[in-house]
Each structure stands twice: as C-alpha cells, then as structure tokens.
Amino acid sequence: MYINIEDFIRNNLMNYRRLTPMIISIIEGILRSNDIDFLSVTGRTKTKESIIGKQRRKEYKDFAKKFTDISGVRIITFLNSDVNSIEEIIKRTFEIDKENSLDRAGSLGTDRIGYRSVHYVCTLGEARAGIAEYSSLCDLKFEIQIRTVLQHAWAELAHDRSYKFGATLPPNLERQINLYSGLLELADKGFEEISNSIDSYAKEIAKSSPVELNDKVIDSITFVKFMTNFLTVNKIETKRKIDDESVSTCISELHEYGLNSVADLNSIISDDAIESLKQEIAPKSVIGIIRLLMLFHDIDRYFSRVNFSWGRIHKGTYDTLTRKYEDKKIQSILKDKNVEIVKPE
Numbered sequence: 001m002y003i004n005i006e007d008f009i010r011n012n013l014m015n016y017r018r019l020t021p022m023i024i025s026i027i028e029g030i031l032r033s034n035d036i037d038f039l040s041v042t043g044r045t046k047t048k049e050s051i052i053g054k055q056r057r058k059e060y061k062d063f064a065k066k067f068t069d070i071s072g073v074r075i076i077t078f079l080n081s082d083v084n085s086i087e088e089i090i091k092r093t094f095e096i097d098k099e100n101s102l103d104r105a106g107s108l109g110t111d112r113i114g115y116r117s118v119h120y121v122c123t124l125g126e127a128r129a130g131i132a133e134y135s136s137l138c139d140l141k142f143e144i145q146i147r148t149v150l151q152h153a154w155a156e157l158a159h160d161r162s163y164k165f166g167a168t169l170p171p172n173l174e175r176q177i178n179l180y181s182g183l184l185e186l187a188d189k190g191f192e193e194i195s196n197s198i199d200s201y202a203k204e205i206a207k208s209s210p211v212e213l214n215d216k217v218i219d220s221i222t223f224v225k226f227m228t229n230f231l232t233v234n235k236i237e238t239k240r241k242i243d244d245e246s247v248s249t250c251i252s253e254l255h256e257y258g259l260n261s262v263a264d265l266n267s268i269i270s271d272d273a274i275e276s277l278k279q280e281i282a283p284k285s286v287i288g289i290i291r292l293l294m295l296f297h298d299i300d301r302y303f304s305r306v307n308f309s310w311g312r313i314h315k316g317t318y319d320t321l322t323r324k325y326e327d328k329k330i331q332s333i334l335k336d337k338n339v340e341i342v343k344p345e
Contacts, residue, residue: 005055005063009048012140013070019124019137020045020071027073027144030089036082039149043073068100068121071142076152079192083146087118090144095125097141117147117155150184150191214263218254220247226262227286230269236277239284250290256306257294268297276320292317296324303337315343 020043028041046054051070060066075086090096100121121143128134147155169177198221205213205221210229216222224242231238240246259265273296277289294302299321302308313334318341321330334341 005052008063009051013045013048013051015137015140016070016142017045019140019142020073022134022137023071023073023142023144026093027075027090030093031075031086034085034089036085036089037078038082038086039076039078041073041075043071046070046072068097068141069143071140072145073142074145074147074152076147076149078149079195080148080188081192081195083118083148086146087120090120090122090146094120094122094144097121097123100141117145117151120144120146148188150188154181154184214261214266216262217260218251218262218265220244220251222262223247223251226265234274234278236274236289237284238286238289240286242286246286249287253294253306253308254290257302258305259294265293269293270296272296272323273320276323279316279320288314288317292320295321299325299330299333303333311338312340312342315341 024041024043031038031041046069051067054067055063058066077083077086097120102119121141123141124134124138126138129138202221205216205225208216208225213222213225213229218226224247227242230236254260254265259268273293276296277292291302291308294306295317318330318334333339
C-alpha cells in the first residue's frame, strides 16, 4: 500500500520523539552500570521539514525502511578502547541492522584520514516488545554514533560550513587537511597508549610492598597507595574520601615543603603525630592529616615554604601542636600569617 511522506510523518513522528529520550536513558544506564567513562550521550529527532527535505534529495521509493536516522543518538567517549567496549554493549543491548550499520574507520581511504566513528542502525528488539512503554516503538529504527572526543572535534569542524573543511578543495589544501586530521588520529592513539601505561603503573604500585613504595616519587598513584596503607596500619579513619582535588593539594604542599619521595614523607612522621591523629580532636580529612604531619614536624618550615591558601586552623590541630611547641610560638606564627583558630561548634 502506497503511503506518502506526509502520512508517514503524521503516523510516526510522535513515536520517534518518544523513542529518542528512551534510547538516551537506556544507553546512559548501561554505560554507568558497566563503569565506562563517557563525555556525553545526546540525541535528536529529525523535524518534519528535515525528513521531507531528505526525501526530496534521496527520492527513496521505500522511505519507511530507508529512514534509519529519524532518531539519532551520539555517544562521545574519551578513548578508542571505550569505543570498542561500547560497541560490544550496543550489540548486546539492541538488535543491529548490519546492512545499514557502518564502521567509518574501515570505509575511509588512506588518503582520506578524516574522522573515525562507528554508526549502528538498531531497533529496540523483540525482547522489549512485551513491555508496555516500548511496545509501539520496537520496530522503529534509530542510529547510534560512537566517537572519541577528538573524532568529534574533527567531525564538527568538517561539517561546519563556516570552516569549509568538508568542502572539495585544491590538492594542496586537501593535503594539509589530511595531514592535520592524521595528527588528531595519532593523538587519539597516543592518549590510548598513555592511558594503558598509567593503568600498568597503577597495577605495579598496587602490588608494591611498603619497602618498595619507599623508593618511589610522590605522585597521585603512589600517594593514594601510601595514604591508604598509613590510615589502615594506624587505624585512623577519615570523614572524607580521598579524592582527586585533595590528592592534588596534598602533593603540591608536600613538594613545596621539600618532600619528593615516599621515603621523604615517611621521614617526617613521628609517633607523637600518629598518636595525635588517632584522637577525635585531630583533623579527619586527608589534607588535614598531611598538613598536621608537616606542621608537627617543622612549623617554621611549613609556613616559610608552603604557599598555603587556608586562613583557619582547627582548635584540635592547635592543641595537637602544643604537644611540641610553646603556645607563645604558635600564637605568634598564626598571628603573623593571619590564621584564625576555630573552635568546634
């Protein structure tokens, strides 16, 4: 039975508008449940005008089958390994139209490096047909596009007509475009290699004994390993988790203080400081613990070398410092540095 494009749109567009956010929600859920990092999952549903315009250009005889991208979702991730992982998840989650799906990387010639991306044409599949909210949508096709951040950057430049990167250009300009798009591809591979190296280093540090760790420089990975061991061995609990921001602050202050290796950090830790940290009045954040260790070791050195950004000191920390320094000395330094003593509420 013949159906014109207007009838097709009238009968189906509302369902496509329902479909797109559903796909986004499903994909975000499965990526998170599989612990896959991603920058964004976005979608769009073609407008009536866009569908009609495409039909005029393509003149599809069977547009009901040919329109596979009325609903489209784009997944932007960070590394090519993430793209590969997402591909496998997409294959398990949806029913794939292999004839219309495309690996853009395989279709580009060696002289047209362009951008690499993967396109899948899918349906929700028969498994969801029995679910009321999906029942009227299961036969609708949609497109999923997977790109890395750098692939996405190149694609946006190539398709933005104001930049004209996607135009047919003189050979010298074509060569330049291929050269720089190739550099983006190399950068993509480089980030992948760096990520793999970091993973290998992290595994090496995770297996390190305290003696082996002692020889390492202080970096984000060795610091977390050291701190985790330190808190566990000394049975010290923190109120806040060790996060990237606190780790970065700690490492910066340790380096300014003059501590560059784990051995250096171990050298300033005294039994008195550890005993103080076990008390309820002592600081319970990672930053507070590291600062107390430095202050307890040499308060003059800390305030003369470290570019600190805090203007308050907890009364518990102050009381801990009085176990080593005279009140008058501490008061004088804090006053000189405009640091206020804050009592617990």
